[in-house]
Structures are given as C-alpha cells and as structure tokens.
Amino acid sequence: GAVVSQHPSRVICKSGTSVKIECRSLDFQATTMFWYRQFPKKSLMLMATSNEGSKATYEQGVEKDKFLINHASLTLSTLTVTSAHPEDSSFYICSARDPRRDYEQYFGPGTRLTVT
C-alpha cells in the first residue's frame, strides 16, 4: 500500500516555542492531505484539510493562526504549532489521499507532541 511518513515521531518543547511537523507521501502525489489531532482514548479530530498550492481549510474551532499549514508540493505538507502551550500536547496525525485508489486515505505514523 501507499506510504506516508511523518517527522518527528516525538517532540518535547518548551511553552512559547514553535514546532513544525512534516508529512510526506513517499510513493504517490497527494493533492490533498489531512491533519488530525487525537487526545488519549478519543477518536480522531480533523483539524484541517491541506490542498497543494492553496490555503488550508480549517475545521470549526481550530485556530488557523496557531496551527499553520503549508502544502508546498504534491508530496509534502507541514503543520506548525506556534507559541505552543501545554494544552497543545497531543498526538498529531496526518493522512494523504491517494488519487490512484479511489481517494483512499493513508495515515502517517503520528507525532507525539509534549509541551512543558
């Protein structure tokens, strides 16, 4: 199946700093990528839809100025958590839509963010 990578897998940062998470589709071109957030023992919460070459579409309640998304190429989308606070600590997962396979989504391995 298609492969999506995510980097870093774990990151610990201090409150007030910014953190960038990368999501790459390794063997297909993804015009659309998705960013999810997951709290412990909860289901996935879609944060935003990232479209290559255009602005991301944010879900209601997600601060676009805090969670900056850039989809600069067909294989890379980045999520930057700006001025991170402890409440931003979570598991962030990206997925990419494979247009060759009925637009099936493939997930990256996730990034565990801890803000101290």
Added chain:
Amino acid sequence: GQNIDQPTEMTATEGAIVQINCTYQTSGFNGLFWYQQHAGEAPTFLSYNVLDGLEEKGRFSSFLSRSKGYSYLLLKELQMKDSASYLCAVRDQDYQLIWGAGTKLIIKP
C-alpha cells in the same frame, strides 16, 4: 447532523469471534472504512465497503447495509495482538471522512 455510533468497548476471548457494529447517519455516502489503531500508533486501514454485502479478508470481514445505515466488522480466531481500537469512518457526499469514536477491543486469554 452527521453521526456515527459504535460501542465504546468490547471484550472477547482469544480464539473466539467478535462482531463490532457501526451505525451511521451522514449527508450522502461514498463508502465506509474500518481502521485498526493500536495505542500510541496511527490508524491502519482494514477494509472498505461501498456496496451492500460482505467483504472477506483473511480473519477479518466487513459487512455493509446502506439501506439500514449499518456495518459490522467481524474478527475471527482472535489473537492477543488484535487488542486495539477499531474505528468506523464514513465518507460523505463531499468525500470527507466522518469518524466514529472507536471501539476498544480487549482480548483475554
């Protein structure tokens, strides 16, 4: 509104069979997905149903009834490694995935 319901938690015995149900009400329908998620890991794809009926893939099978807004995931010959959360997701008319809260499956020896 759009809604997907699945049980919060289920317990089964190693070697047995378990059925995880999912009911949905969504704006349109373009397929139903089942994902497996182990603790601390991202979801992995298990199955996809877009037509009514049963799709079998090894020990796992998935069933869909579009008229009833209902699906189930059937796991046979349960193994300890099957302990995980199982997420039901429906793709709506806009090709957006609507996620259920997941069913935590506990396998006991």
